[in-house]
Amino acid sequence: MTIFARFTAITHDILDQLTGDGQLPAGLGRSGVAVEAPRDPAHGDLAINAAMVLAKPAGTNPRALAQLIADRLGALPDVAAVEIAGPGFINLRLVDAVWRDELAAIHRLGADYGRSDLGGxxxxxxxYVSANPTGPMHMGHxxxxxxxxxxxxLLEFSGHCVTREYYVNDxxxxxxxxxxxxxxxxxEALGEAIGEIPEGLYPGDYLKPVGAALAAEYGARYATAPEGEWLALFRTRAVAAMxxxxxxxxxxxxxxxxxxxxxAELQAAGKPEAAEAWLRARDLVYDGVLEAPKGETPEDWEPVELPLFRSTRFGDDQDRPIRKSTGQWTYFGADMAYHFQKAENVDAMIDIWGADHAGTVKRIKAAVAALTEDRVQFDVKLIQMVRLLRAGEPVKMSKRAGNFVTLADVVREVGRDVVRFSMLTRKADAQMDFDFAKVVEASKDNPVFYVQYAHARICSIRRRAAEAGGIAGAADRALLDAEDLALVKLAAQFPRIVEGAAAAREPHRIAFFLYDLAAAFHAYFNAGNDRPERRVLVAGNDALTAARLDLIDGVGQVIRNGLAVMGVAAAEEMQ
Incomplete structure (x- = not known):
């Protein structure tokens, strides 16, 4: 159990005691009670908001309630000091032994440090991704x-059983x-001069190998054949190749x-029909006429009776058609059936969509709520676009001309780890710039480099210690002082960051935390430039050197764990 989880449990035990003693009314909701790190480390090691959250529903003064809680916290052997701040926040300062034990826990748990059973x-x-199978992946994906x-x-690391799914729009x-x-x-592969690619067809060269493979297999059999003879076959082969x-x-x-x-398989299996029948049986689909378009009505508009889903019952602006006038499924109707199928064996679903799909979120949430009778939690994360730059200048690309910037080209140029980390340096719903020059820049302003360099520097220090003959004996963590333990206190926030990021569905929080931890480590290391006694490798003091090597190894472990969640390798040396 982490420090934050342990003191959360202690706080709830104290609240139970106060309730049992009649000093708090029974039945108070405690979901807002939290144990966190104070924003300013000078205020202590932990901050508890219980009195602020519970005072009003309990009908009592927050500082008075804070005092009741603080009196019990102050009696704990792990608590060095308790202070009530402002209107009723409780700040704790823990004894140093707690942080030394936490460093030991980092080493003991290794790659599992920060893992939790939050998901149960x-x-x-x-x-996620689910790009149309019409070409290679580009940077828009x-x-x-x-x-x-x-x-x-992140969800797996926090105790969820996760299925990664790609929906093929075929x-x-x-x-x-x-x-x-x-x-x-x-x-073309058969030797025909095709000239300029006609408007409306995909122009990219990536289809040339597909055409060549079809020509090798079928010869000229379909060269002049009617479309009806080859369309389904060519569609299947082309989608498979894409x-x-x-x-x-x-x-x-x-x-x-x-x-x-x-x-295609979903529709062939009759899943949309099954979803429609399920909804009709509950009066959630009916045959009706859509409202005329707002504003000036087009001359060719005619009222047409269509099967409509009652999405307004679930907060949508209007009811939505699930079939077209031709009888074909609308995109929404097919998508609704797809989510109906997904929901059969899960407790929660998360879709990762581009921000250009924002207008359809409300209706698909309404459909999932109806089809699962609110049994399945459903969330849509909207991803804003990435603007590609090269040394500050926009990278021009034309999807129509088939010369868009492919994902493969970018990964080959700057590396997988750089791409992955960079994409997590902003909140997903905020636009971001990806500058080919800046993402490989060796500077503090480049989070990718800064975090990787912290881990590589730790590995370098370890190698230097080994080259000097190594340090004999186990590390005595009692030799670590307040400056040393400040680094442990920050690293110890990792489990709490993981749980918060998982609950909010925000993996970028891991990147933010790692940057802060890397910055703290670099500052800790650089302190030795002016103060030799603050160096990790302290000349003539093997015992302190061993303790500090143990400390930075723990920091390195936390960095590795965070990078692993992000899918980024931890560099052992920088090129």
């Missing part, structure tokens, strides 16, 4: 891919366009999904 084994489906993968790892008009584009390249390419691109980022769900 709850089954969570995280769907990259951020969502990294955020989704890091979130899945049933819409875009894959018919893909098939026609592949057919054009097929004819998915193979997409998997390879994602593998460059270290991303591997557990499940690839096909929209």
């Amino acid at each position: 084994g709850r089954r969570v489906n995280v769907e 990259c951020r969502g891919a990294v955020v989704g993968d890091a979130l899945a790892s 049933a819409g008009g875009q894959v018919d366009v893909l098939a026609r584009s592949a057919h054009l390249r097929y004819r 998915m193979e390419m997409i998997r390879a691109d994602l593998a460059l980022l270290g991303i591997h999904h557990d499940v690839f769900s096909s929209e």
Whole structure:
């Protein structure tokens, strides 16, 4: 149990005692009670808000309640001092032995330090990337891919049972366009001069190998055949080739999904019909006419009766059609059925979407609430776009011309770890810049470098100690003073950061924490430049050197654990 979890449990025990003694009324909600690190370390080691949260519902003065809690906390052997601050916050200062024991726990738990059972084994489906299978991955997909993968790892690390899923949109008009584009390249491979790619087809060279493979297998059989004879075949082959390419691109980022769900297979299995029948049986789908478009009504608009989902019952602005007038499923209708299928075996679902899909969030949340009768928790994380720069200048690209910046090209240029870490240096719903020059810059202003350098520096110090003959004997952590233990106190926040990030579904918090820890470590190391007694390798004092090596090893372990959650390797030396 971490320090924060232990003192949270202690605080609740004290509140139970006060309730039992009649000093607090029974039945008070305690969900807001928290034990955290104070914003200013000068205020102590832990801050408890229990009196502030409970005083009003208890009908008492917050400082008076804080005093009742503080009296009991002050009697604990691990507490050196208690102070009531402001209107009723309780600040604790712990004895040094607590932090020395926490350093021992970091070493004892190793790669599991920070792991928790917060999730309690709850089954969570995280769907991310899900790019249309019409070409290679480009940088527009990259951020969502990294955020989704890091979130899945974070949830696993915090005790959830996670399924990583990719939804293959292989049933819409875009894959018919893909098939026609592949057919054009097929004819080209047979020797036909195709000229400029016609408007509306995919122009990229990535389809040339698909066309060549089809030409090698079928010869000229489909060169002049009617579209109806080859469209389905070419669609299947082209989608399969694109998915193979997409998997390879994602593998460059270290991303591997557990499940690839096909929209075409979903529809062939009758899942949309099953979802519609389920909703009709509960009067949640009805046949009705959509309202006329707001503003000036188009001349060709006609009222058409369609099956409508009652999404207004769940907070949406209007009821939504699940089929078109042709009888085909709308995108929403197919997506609704897909989530119905996903929800069958999970407790929670998280979708990672681009910010351009913000307008559909409310309706799909309404559908999931209806289809699962609120049994399954559902969340959508919107990912803002990434602006690509090179030395501060925007990188021009044209998707129409087929020369967009591919994910593979970026990973090969700057490296997987740089790409992954960079994508987590901002909140997902905030726009970000990715500057090819800055992300590889060796400076404090580059979080990727700064955190990696901290770990590499720790490894370097260890190598220097070994080259000097090593340090014999076990580390005596009692030799660590207040400046040493300040670093332990920061590292010890990692388990709390993990739980908070998992609960908020915000993996970027791990990157922020690692940057702060790296900055503290660099400051700790640099203190020895002017004060020889503050060096890690203290000349003539093997015992203190051993203790400080033990300390920085613990910091290195926490950095490795955080980077592992992010899917980033911990560098042992910088190139």
